[in-house]
Amino acid sequence: MTVNDDSFTNWKTREEIAESMIPLIGKLHRERDVTVLLHSRSLVNKSVVSILKTHRFARQIAGEELSVTETLPFVRALTELDLGPSQIDIGMLAATYKADDRGLTVEAFTAEAVAGATGANKIERGEGRDVVLYGFGRIGRLVARLLIEKSGSGNGLRLRAMVVRGGGEQDIVKRASLLRRDSIHGQFQGTITVDEANSTIIANGNAIKVIYANDPSEVDYTAYGIKNAILIDNTGKWRDREGLSQHLRPGIDKVVLTAPGKGDVPNIVHGVNHDTLKPDERILSCASCTTNAIVPPLKAMEDEYGVERGHVETVHSFTNDQNLLDNYHKSERRGRSAPLNMVITETGAASAVAKALPDLKARITGSSIRVPVPDVSIAILNLQLKRETTREEVLDHLREVSLTSPLRRQIDFITAPDAVSSDFIGSRHASIVDAGALKVEGDNAILYLWYDNEFGYSCQVIRVVQHVSGVEYPTYPAPAV
Structure with missing residues (x-):
């Protein structure tokens, strides 16, 4: 047998094993929540090749490739347990098992390892929690996709409605089309139908009522x-407590803003300060995409x-608040053509750090350059540390944080030498440490942090919503503290 034949046989064997995982993973998700x-990446509803x-x-983060032959026994073992709602990382299970003697x-x-999610310890499945989207722009549609994706068991978050301004003829059809197809993030994974008579979009069985209103006061959600x-x-129209309080209408219990809050509105970065939220808040x-990108690694370094x-210097993809061609804009420079220029602008991310990390006494400054790419940005975080270190030590620390710490859902780690921005479209992490670009000299460290400012941020929003709704399930094995 030639090397090529041997490699192909090995591939077909692994395909067969991955294929056998799919119904087991699906059943665990649908029936038990x-x-x-696998290293913080969901395997639910994934194809054989994706698995x-x-x-x-x-191998990018743990140093070596993980084989499906190693993880399948853990998936099978999970199906035999009396599991309650939870998230279980079979990559971590395999790694800790290998180290156990x-x-x-x-x-x-x-x-x-998962005893906290079994038997008398398991969380009882609830009825789910209603969610309403106010607005249906870039973030709104991606949050909708995530909510629909996570509705498998019917016991978590349920997207019930979206509130938009009327857009004329075939408005609902056009909005459904924008949900179905996205120039950056690709096709919606599933089926979408439109019930114009009842003003409803049905996505993977989720009936989403489209409510037309020009103002929060016009809607009685009950x-x-x-x-x-x-x-x-x-x-982003209202960002202070007074403005956002307008949403507290009949049927609405809490309001979550997908932009930096002003005044006394708590700015939450999941993984860092979500546990400081008071139950009655x-x-x-959810702060900004850039704040979510820099605060977790900043905490890890602190x-x-x-x-x-x-x-922090952010090299940021252009956004909808810029002009396609030169035209009037209330902000300086943002009136110049976004797809034709690099545009220096401000960022509130540095000042927002204080809200998310109040114990951090270091002064953090920041600025931003918008560049002609439609998605994925990079934050260059230049830090003076309190002690000297080495590049190798910092890399080992950040790799370990991305694998085993409570920040492992926020911080990813990549060693690919030719990684570029488009490689991170669809990343579910708040930021990705580029190991090859990291610079350390004495007490100075410069971190290069990629982030999908649309999808990665939307994932952080969903995590916050899960937390405040009570359907954020524990992860096993428990991360190292």
Whole structure:
């Protein structure tokens, strides 16, 4: 047998194993609200090739490829347990099992590692929580996709309605088309139909009522059977407590803003300060995409090395608030053509750090350059540390944070030498550390952090909504603190 034949046979074997995983993973998700992860990447509703690619990607962060032959026994073991709603990382299970020297079987080790989600310890499945989108722009549509994707069991977040201004003839058809096809993020994974008579979009069985209103005061959500809902305002029109309070109408319990909040509105970066939210807080902000990108790695560096001061420069993709061609704009420079220019502008991310990391005393400054790409940005975080270190030490620290810490859903890590911005379209992490670009000299460290400012940020929004709704399920094995 030639090397080529041997490689192909090996590939077909791995395909068969990955194929056998799919119904097991799907059943765990639909029947028990269990999401199977591989190094924080969901394997739910993934194809055979996608599962194999996710296993291979493990070499970028863990140093070696993970084989489906190693992880399949853990998936099988999970199906035999009395599991409650949870997220279970089979990549972490495989890694910790390999390091364990007690000689346990896979089944015994798995049962021990996820004991907090089984039997008397498991969370009881609830009825789900209603969600309303106020606005249906770039972030609104991506949040909608994520909500629909995560509605498999019917016991989590349920997208019930979206509120928009009337747009004329075939408005609902056009909005459904924008949900179905996206020039950056590709086709919607599933089916979408439109019931114009009832002003409803049906996506993968989720009936989403389209409510037309020019102002929050015009809507009584209980008239649509919506109760105790979380409303996600992705218009950015109101950013202080007084303005956002207008959304607290009948049927709405909490309001989440997808832009930096002003005044006393809490700015929440999931993974960093979400646990500081008071249960009775009804209005909160998910801060900005750039704040979400820089705060988790900034916390990781502060916790290990201490930070004296820092500066963040974001090279940011252009956004809808810029002009396609030169025209009047209320902000300086943003009136110049976005797809034709690099545009220096301001960023509020540096000042927002204080809200998310109040214990950080270091002064952080920031500025931004908008560039002619439609998605994915990079933050260059230049830090003066409280002690000297080496490039190797910082790389090892950030790799470990991305794998085993409570920030592993926020921080990703890549060693690919030829990575460019388009490689990170669709990333679900708040930021991705580019190992090859990292610079360290003495007490100075410069981190290059990629982030999908649309999709990665939308994932952070969903995590915050899950947390405040009570349907954020624990992850096993538990991350190292």
